[in-house]
Amino acid sequence: MPTNVFMPQMGESIAEGTIVRWVKKVGDKVDRDEPLFEISTDKVDAEIPSPAAGVVTEIRAKEGETVAVNNIVAIIDEAPGATAAPPPEPAPERAKPAPAPPPPTPSPAADGAPAITGSDAPVSPVTPTEEAPSAEDLRRQKSSPVVRRIAAEHGVDISRIDGSGIGGRVTKQDILEFIEKGPAGPPAAAPPPAPAAQTGGVVVRPGDEVVPMTVMRRRIAEHMIASRRASAHVHSVFEIDYSRVSKLRDAKKGEYEQAGAKLTYLPFIIKAVVAGLRAVPVVNSSIDGDNIVYHKDINIGMAVALDWGLIVPVLKHADEKSILGLARTMKDLADRARAKQLKPDEVQGGTFTITNPGVYGALMGTPIISQPQVAILGVGMVEKRVVVIDDAIAIRPMGYLTLGYDHRLIDGAVADQFMSVVKKQLETFDAAGL
Numbered sequence: 001m002p003t004n005v006f007m008p009q010m011g012e013s014i015a016e017g018t019i020v021r022w023v024k025k026v027g028d029k030v031d032r033d034e035p036l037f038e039i040s041t042d043k044v045d046a047e048i049p050s051p052a053a054g055v056v057t058e059i060r061a062k063e064g065e066t067v068a069v070n071n072i073v074a075i076i077d078e079a080p081g082a083t084a085a086p087p088p089e090p091a092p093e094r095a096k097p098a099p100a101p102p103p104p105t106p107s108p109a110a111d112g113a114p115a116i117t118g119s120d121a122p123v124s125p126v127t128p129t130e131e132a133p134s135a136e137d138l139r140r141q142k143s144s145p146v147v148r149r150i151a152a153e154h155g156v157d158i159s160r161i162d163g164s165g166i167g168g169r170v171t172k173q174d175i176l177e178f179i180e181k182g183p184a185g186p187p188a189a190a191p192p193p194a195p196a197a198q199t200g201g202v203v204v205r206p207g208d209e210v211v212p213m214t215v216m217r218r219r220i221a222e223h224m225i226a227s228r229r230a231s232a233h234v235h236s237v238f239e240i241d242y243s244r245v246s247k248l249r250d251a252k253k254g255e256y257e258q259a260g261a262k263l264t265y266l267p268f269i270i271k272a273v274v275a276g277l278r279a280v281p282v283v284n285s286s287i288d289g290d291n292i293v294y295h296k297d298i299n300i301g302m303a304v305a306l307d308w309g310l311i312v313p314v315l316k317h318a319d320e321k322s323i324l325g326l327a328r329t330m331k332d333l334a335d336r337a338r339a340k341q342l343k344p345d346e347v348q349g350g351t352f353t354i355t356n357p358g359v360y361g362a363l364m365g366t367p368i369i370s371q372p373q374v375a376i377l378g379v380g381m382v383e384k385r386v387v388v389i390d391d392a393i394a395i396r397p398m399g400y401l402t403l404g405y406d407h408r409l410i411d412g413a414v415a416d417q418f419m420s421v422v423k424k425q426l427e428t429f430d431a432a433g434l
Contacts, residue, residue: 007071018065024056050076160178228368233404234405238403241398242265242426243397246382248429256327268323271326273377285351312350313334313337313346350373352376356378374408377403380399
């Protein structure tokens, strides 16, 4: 009996996914829970396992195609040796064939919105006795929470935007382009000239290679541009003496490896950041319109570089974990991020982010804030340097920490208070915390 393979919903706010790669092709055998295809969403890239064992008899979505959740993307026939696809099942909206030629029932349409389909659609069509969807309902159905937040920040009416997504859905790219170009005022005599930067003006010469951006790279670009627009970025740099941490690390490294964890400087830095967030709670907050949301949980995002982009899994309740617990969780999240095995909730809910360009040799950097957070910490390389201690020259393991913060909410003095706590914690680290 054939089994339908659906586009999964990888998170509460996710309405669609893009097929990145088909691991199996038509005619290939597949076992239950064996990787079948890869998808990319706003939150995570993931391998999707097969729901059944059998033979792939039909693939309905091409690589690079964006598909609404709960739509059929493939069919697997459990009969071994099957080579042909069974007749496709009718979609829910066509489940009831018209018995005669009755005229179509008129339904109230707002702004020409198409019929609602997908996981949130009712099985039966709207009848005259049912309550018609409000304009607010239609607006929400045509946008994601991320899009609505951007619209609220910029005072944009989403109903004025022609969505390019499935069913007229307004995507992040749609609203960012709308904000960049500005609304087209009806009484304006002539539209403003488009800035040259819009077209790029790149001249492709013989020998140049033109490669389309991956789905993940496009979304990283969108997020970075949106963050720059939303937050007033300022950066402060502190120099840290890691002598105390280095001694503790050397003493415990072998013990931690036997426990299945690699002891780096990063768990110590996370512990110090937790102390800083407790001492200066505004750094662990978000801006919601004219309100400040102080987060009770301390969830640390940890940037992980991949061959195809960047992803930020989240260490949930980092304040409740020991150094060993942090080291184990970090390794698990990083390994599964590279294997595309992260779950959607493991890349959501962060309240503060740490990025570590120092692992590649960078002394410091000026990272961009991950929205809707208000701060991010960049970790520079730790290296031995000559320093002056008590009027004497000494060699110490030193490194720079850079705090990027949103000046709309956090002033320089507050940011420096936070960093002073982090610095003190690292330079006087209590061995009892191990």
